[in-house]
Amino acid sequence: MAIFRLVIRRLLSSTPLLFMVSALTFVLVSLVPGDPARTIVGQHATEEQYRTVRGQLGLDEPLPVQYWHWLVRVFHGDLGSSLFSGEPVTSVLNNRLxxxxxxxxxxxxxxxxxxxxxxxxxxxxxxxxxxxxxxxxxxxxxxxxxxxxxxxxxxxxxxxxxxxxxxxxxxxxxxxxxxxxxxxxxxxxxxxxxxxxxxxxxxxxxxxxxxxxxxxxxxxxxxxxxxxxxxxxxxxxxxxxxxxxxxxxxxxxxxxxxxxxxxxxxxxxxxxxxxxxxxxxxxxxxxxxxxxxxxxxxxxxxxxxxxxxxxxxxx
CATH class of the missing domain: 1.10.3720.10 (MetI-like)
Known part of the structure; x- marks a missing residue:
């Protein structure tokens, strides 16, 4: 029982770490130069096409809203899909793990x-x-x-x-x-x-x-x-x-x-x-x-x- 309590205590104490790392990663990634929507549509796409893709990817929303939507999906066991390949992130990671x-x-x-x-x-x-x-x-x-x-x-x-x-x-x-x-x-x-x-x-x-x-x-x-x-x-x-x-x-x-x-x-x-x-x-x-x-x-x-x-x- 002592070992079981230790495991539960360590896992609970690590939960804030997961939140902090995920939030910090979200902020740091947003600061990296680059725009996935522009990469997807190409340099010769029209502004309307560009805005449409950004809206479909959810990139036109404020950063806290994007993080909240990602967090809600995580609690439902869904890490989303890759912006480029469209594959579920969980499947991609499980294949690489x-x-x-x-x-x-x-x-x-x-x-x-x-x-x-x-x-x-x-x-x-x-x-x-x-x-x-x-x-x-x-x-x-x-x-x-x-x-x-x-x-x-x-x-x-x-x-x-x-x-x-x-x-x-x-x-x-x-x-x-x-x-x-x-x-x-x-x-x-x-x-x-x-x-x-x-x-x-x-x-x-x-x-x-x-x-x-x-x-x-x-x-x-x-x-x-x-x-x-x-x-x-x-x-x-x-x-x-x-x-x-x-x-x-x-x-x-x-x-x-x-x-x-x-x-x-x-x-x-x-x-x-x-x-x-x-x-x-x-x-x-x-x-x-x-x-x-x-x-x-x-x-x-x-x-x-x-x-x-x-x-x-x-x-």
Whole structure:
């Protein structure tokens, strides 16, 4: 019941965030230069044709009225239709969501496993591995994901021809090609995340290893392996989980550029295209989906905290 109350409380507290993000997005999109009605009718259309299209799209109404109409439709489960293709926004987003989720989940899993393993190894061995982790952390923070993606394409796809240059193959069509199409995008997203998680893991393990209860266990003859895996890692996991949640959210934003570089039909590339076209319903729907994903990530982090630390569950 405690976990159920936590989930309900977090979801209710996130509701104002959804309203704020959607309203702010609506305002910011309206400030971007461009007119979807003019794009649809073309530059040679008459003024009457132009005004007719604006009226059909609802763009001639005041901005607060447009937002209110969109909000009412959302409460009825309708995100509207694309201004250009006429397709329902929900259908378009649902078709694109598996691509982005495949990329983000794979990037998170790879970053978490490699980052924790490298951080744990450097904490136990020390020496040169510590310098490697610190160097990777600096590189990971300094190198943009889209630049790394271009380098990987030039070397591993164009020169060596190990992986496809661009595109995405659905898992249902060919699992092997699906995995190959994700290798370079996941590498582009994961390099910086692996370094950050590795550094946090190493620092947390070293800090936990110097605490009094660990020294007492060592003095009482507990095996080093048991102390490390049953006590040190459990207590060191809390800050690592926090960093992993931050990394997952950062992957959502980085995926916009990576999907564009690799021509992957995901939410990121869709959002960029909709912004260029000034397709307001599509932009609003994509931002709403991404915001919900961020809320779910924060909820998972809270649940992981409660699982790892009994004091959080008690609170």
């Amino acid at each position: 598996p691509v982005s989720m495949s990329l983000i989940v794979a990037g998170t899993v790879v970053s978490g496993i490699l980052g924790v393993a490298l951080g744990l190894l450097s904490a136990r061995r020390g020496g040169f591995l510590v310098k490697i982790v610190d160097g990777l952390s600096l590189i990971g923070l300094a190198v943009p994901a889209f630049w790394l993606a271009l380098v990987l394409i030039a070397v591993l796809a164009v020169q060596l021809r190990w992986f496809p240059v661009t595109g995405y193959v659905p898992f249902a069509d060919d699992p092997a090609q699906w995995a190959r199409s994700l290798v370079l995008p996941v590498m582009s997203l994961s390099v910086g995340a692996v370094a950050i998680i590795a550094k946090q893991t190493r620092d947390s393990v070293l800090d936990t290893s110097t605490r009094d209860f660990i020294r007492v266990m060592q003095a009482n003859g507990f095996s080093p392996r048991s102390i490390l895996y049953r006590h040190v890692l459990r207590n060191a996991a809390l800050p690592v989980v926090t960093v992993l949640g931050v990394v997952l959210v950062s992957l959502l934003s980085a995926a916009v550029f990576v999907e564009t570089v690799f021509a992957m039909p995901g939410l990121g590339s869709l959002t960029q295209q909709a912004t260029i076209q000034h397709d307001i319903p599509l932009i609003q729907g994509a931002v709403l989906y991404i915001t919900v994903l961020v809320v779910l990530v924060n909820l998972l982090v809270d649940l992981a905290y409660g699982r790892l630390d009994p004091r959080v569950r008690a609170a």
